[in-house]
Amino acid sequence: MGDLFVGRNSHLSALNDQLAQVIAGAPRLVLVDGPAGIGKTALIGRFLAGHPGAEVLKGCGEENETGLPFGLLDQLLSPHTEQAVPRPPAADAPTVGSRLLDVLGELQTRNAGPLVLVVDDAHWADSSSLQALAFALRRLRADRVLTVVVLREADDPALPEGLRRLLTGEGALRLTLTGLTAGEVCELAAASTGPLPPTAVVRLLDHTAGNPLHVKALLEQVPPAHLMSATFLLPAPLGYARLIEQRLAGCTDEAQALVAAASVLGMSCPLHAAARLAELKLPLPALEEAVGAGLLDETPEPGGPRVSFPHPMLRATVYRRLGPVLRHALHRAAAGQSDTAFGRLQHLVHAAQGPDDALAGQLADLAHAEAAARRWGTAAPLLRDAARLARAERDRERYGVEAVEALLWEGRRDEAQVLFDELPGDACSTAHRYARALMLPFDGDIRQAEPLLRDAWSICDSAADPELASYIAGQLSFMALSLNHGLQAAEWAEQALRLSARRASSTMLRYARMTGYGLSGDIGRGLAVATELPDASLVAAADVDLLCGRGLLRMWSGDLENAERDLREALFICRDGPMMLRIIAMLEMGLTQYGLGAWEEAALCLESAASLTDDTGNELHLTVHAAAARVLAARGDYDRAEWHLDQVPDIPVTPGTVMTESRRVRAFLAILRGQPDAAAAELLPLLEADAAEGLCEPMTAPWRDLLAEAFVGLGRLDEADRVLTAFEALAAARGHRAAQATDCRVRGELLAARHEPDAAEDVFRAGLAHAARVTAPYERARLQLALGELLRRTGRRAAAAQALQAAHETLTALGAVPLLERCARELAACGTSGAARFRPMPPDSGPVLTPQELAVARLAASGLTNRQIARELVLSVKTVEYHLGHAYAKLGISSRVGLVARFPPGPVSAG
Ligand SMILES: Nc1ncnc2c1ncn2[C@@H]1O[C@H](COP(=O)(O)OP(=O)(O)OP(=O)(O)O)[C@@H](O)[C@H]1O
Ligand SMILES: [Mg+2]
Incomplete structure (x- = not known):
């Protein structure tokens, strides 16, 4: 019967059609589904045989390797790249996804033909790989890549949500195979x-x-x-199994032993590994026999042949037929021969004959070592196995909870839920309550989590179980942080660190402690946590949490240049994960760049961070989207800003649980749009709840200035005065120049509204003096604009024009379109000779580039190659080419020389 292939003509022509679209330059995605043995793999083999010019990247999920992080991606990539794929457990899904993008880019540059990426038996692939795959697929724009994902059931629960959405969405073609005619x-x-x-x-x-x-x-x-x-x-x-058994029975003992050993090692393995396990000195005759009987396939490889099973069902049949004694012995022997601790433990888990505390302990030790390096993805399956093997219910519960926690840090909410449902022990126990509280914020329900944690804390005996107490205190600290309760956050973090020193490096407690003090207004105390930390360039990877903390505190204190140095280094250290810190560093970096006036870089950094939080289901979701919205609003990209705001839920203000970020940004947007009533509506609830600690800190959560501005706009001047006075007092007490500059601007507007122009002018000038002592280009420009407006209205046109021209220059450099329009109108109204030069947009701006086009164009102008840009921005090379092409067309240029002229190097001047 050999390679005979029948039928499937419509499926083949659909696949050919997709490939034709790929060759024309559009990436395509196909899902092939159908039950076991229906011919999915055969269909793809047939399709590929018809396209010898296509470069194929192929990987196949394996039933016993679903716990091996990035196993599938390694299969896909290793034949095509000399650079080692970040091996498990070195990296997280976005990092490995970027690596995939990188290799796809390289291959497209090298080959003229299309690429076909095949993921067979995706239901058995490890979830880290599938997440990395989804991450990469979402970022293909103009790549000549056809991706074919094979599944037995399209709604297999093992599939990460992101990939399922892609596969079942409108952009993908689904081919379901049914029986032959x-x-x-x-x-x-x-x-x-x-x-x-x-x-x-x-x-x-x-x-x-x-x-x-x-x-x-x-x-x-x-x-x-x-x-x-x-x-x-x-x-x-299903006599199929019998058929295989017959074939096996017809083989010599050596061949049977080889096939049996191979089945223990997986769907495929090096011949020498199977031979060693089967204790065969000369395995070639046995191999020849097994291949002849159709039990194994052989692929020659440098370093010795590889053997694989032709079909997963065949391997399953052989493996199940081993019988407990042989299976146990083979796994034990395989454990002894494995060259990684992970592999060794994996075989010992399969060899276990029941509860085994020693093995559970070893699994937990390795998991803790992995967690200490913040590699949660590897820690999680080890802890899950430890939970299954531990004898005492208390240990099973403990490991189970730790596994839930590790999965949540990785952003794998669904899998965490499955483990949570399986947790042994009493549902009212401290550990159970703790685990339940961990899950809640991922459903956006932070308010219920807090009382649950306090509950768990109150019944927890910290002397008897300091580790668990430390977990709870740590979580209470993170929760307090997201609720703006800075001092509480710092104190809980200290408590957690006192209870378990081990947690210092494996979590972000030190970061929570620093940030907590900063949020409470005590930057100095926060920085004191990291006094020993050297210059950014000398910080060790293990201390990257402290570096992120210092960067944030420096940003809050207005020391933006040093904040940027810290954060740039932190981003470099975190480039391979952990995800949580990487997103934090990106968020802080984006805000710092915004403060420094590098708005394009800021928009890009924050948009990338937002897309990473979307991919990983991260708790920082809300903060990151709000920050991105703020920068885009300031640039006048209201639609995109609103899109980001739509991604975060509307959280009602209730006492003790106030989240200010999205409200602040909505109000900021409303003010730019000239809707002070909408701005006031967003912020008034904060005023009612402002007794809560941390809510009024001018540098970490500035909103009173916005509310005062809204009140001035509404003519509610006394209320504006009251709100502003409180803000001024704190800003002065903290000595925060940028906040003081803001104060002066709003105070000046208030005085102008009260018809006190002289006083208003003095205050604007005082504000400019504050702004001159820090890097705050946006605030400086806003003060100049406000001063110019005042001067014009009081008839001093020449002086007005001078202030407005200065504002215009800075706003142009920033790309602050909304205020630029206002500034140009004022200048026109001044009627001075030079005013006509100033139009709402910079004269040569032409059509507006999207943030991505701008970012790509800027990096290209700075001399980076497309590949370097792709790495920097986490995009595929083709996507970079795509954006660059659009940017060229919009700018009416045809080369990088034109770009350099458009985007000369150098940041916005700080002076
Ligand atoms: N159209 C076909 N013509 C001839 N043989 C076929 C055809 N489709 C499948 N087969 C044969 O049927 C067997 C099972 O097919 P295949 O391995 O492709 O199934 P599958 O859907 O990939 O199953 P699984 O879900 O178990 O991976 C193979 O031996 C294959 O060669
Ligand atoms: Mg198959």
Whole structure:
């Protein structure tokens, strides 16, 4: 029967059609689904055979390797790149996804033909790889890549949500395979046993529902005469297993031993590994026999051949047939031969015969070492196995909770839920409550989590179980941080660190402590936590949490240049994860760049961070989207800003649980749009709740200035005065120049509204003096604009024009479109000779580039190659080319020389 392939013409032509679209320059995604043995793998083999010019990246999920992080991605990438794929457990999904993008880019540069990325049996692939794959697929724009994902069931729960959405969304084509037709079965039979009469074909078809695997098994198993005899009862199609057993039985002991050993090592393994496990000194004759019997395939490779099973069902049959004694012995021996701690423990888990505390302890130790390096993805499956093997219920519960926690840090909410549901022990226990509280914020329900944690804390005996107490205190600290309760956050973090020193490096407690003090207004105390930390360039990777903390505190204190140095280094250290810190560093970096006036870089950094939080289901989701919205609003990209705001839920203000970020940004947007009533509506609830600690800190959560501005706009001047006075007092007490500059601007507007122009002018000038002592280009420009407006209205046109021109220059450099329009109108109204030069947009701006186009264009202008840009921005090279092409077209240029002229190097001047 050999390689005969029948039917499937419509499926093949659909695949060919997709490939034609790919060749024309559009990436395509195809889902092939259908039950075991229906011919999914065969269909793809046939399709690929028809396109020898296509470069193929192929990987296949393996039933016993679903716990091995990035196993699948390693299969896909290692034949195509000399640079080692970040091996498990070195990296997180976005990092490895970027690596995939990188390799796809390289291959497209090297080859003229299309790329086909095949993921067979994706239901068995490790979830880290599938997340990395989804991450990469979402970022293909103009790549010549056809991706084919094979699944037995399209709604397999093992599939990460992101990938499922992609596969079942509008952008993907779904090909569902059903049984072969009578004609096709006839063709298949003719090639194997000779022509069959129609009755026999119908019997075969009825019996197998046209499943080719079963049809072929029956044709091999049942003599043709029996197939034709109406009285002969056909064996169950699952006689397949029997067929394999027969084939095995026909082999020598050596060949049987080789196949058995291979089945313990996975779907494929190096021949020498299987031979060693089977204790075969000269394995080649055994291999030849097994290949001849169709039990194994052989692929020559440098360093020795590799063996693999032709079909997962075959491997499963062999493995299940081993029997407990042999299976146990083989796994134990394989453990001894494994060269990684992870592999060794994996085999010992399979060899276990029941609870085994020693093994559970080893698993937990390795998991803790991984967690200490913040590699949660590897820690999680180890802890899950430890939980299954521990003897005492208390230990099983503890490891289970730790596994839930590790999965949540990785952003794998669904898997965490499954483990949580399986947790042993009393649902009212401290550990259970703790785990439940961990899950809640991921559903956006932070308010219920807090009382649950306090509950757990109150019943927890910290002397008897300091570790658990430390977990709870740590979580209370993170919760307090997101609720703006700075001092509480710092104190809980200290408590947690006192209870368990081990947690210092494995979590972000030190960061929470620093940030907490900063939020409470005590920057100095926060910085004191990291006094020992050296210059950014000398910080060790283990201390990256402290570096992020210092960067943030420096940003809050207005020391933006040093904040940027810290954060740049932190980003470099975190480039391979952990995800949580990487997103934090990106968020802080974006805000710092915004403060420094590098708005394009800021928008890009924050948009990338937002897309990473979307990919990983991260708790920082809200903060990051709000920050991105703020920068985009300031640039006048209101639609995009609103899109980001739509991504975060509307959280009602209730006492003790106030989140200010999204409200602040909504109000900022409303003020830019000239809607002070909408701004006031967003912020008034904060005023009512402002007794809560941390809510009024001018540098960490500035909103009173916005509310005062809204009140001035509404003519509610006394209220504006009251709100502003409180803000001024704190800003002065903290000595925060940028906040004081803001104060002066709003105070000046208030005085102007009260018809006190002289006083207003003095205050604006005082504000400019504050702004001159820090890097605050936006605030400086806003003060100049406000001063210019005041001067014009009081008839001093020449002086007004001078202030407005200064404002215009800075606003142009920033790209602050909304205020630029206002500034240009004022200048025009001044009627001075030079004013006509100033139009709402910079004269040569032409059409507006999207943030991504701008970012790509800027980096290209700075001399980076497309590949370097792709790395920097986490995009595929083709996507970079795509954006660059659009930017060229919009700017009417045709080369990088034109770009350099458009985007000369150098940041916005600080002076
Ligand atoms: N159209 C076909 N013509 C001839 N043989 C076929 C056809 N489709 C499948 N087969 C044969 O049927 C067997 C099972 O097919 P295949 O391995 O492709 O199934 P599958 O859907 O990939 O199953 P699984 O879900 O177990 O991976 C193979 O031996 C294959 O060669
Ligand atoms: Mg298959």
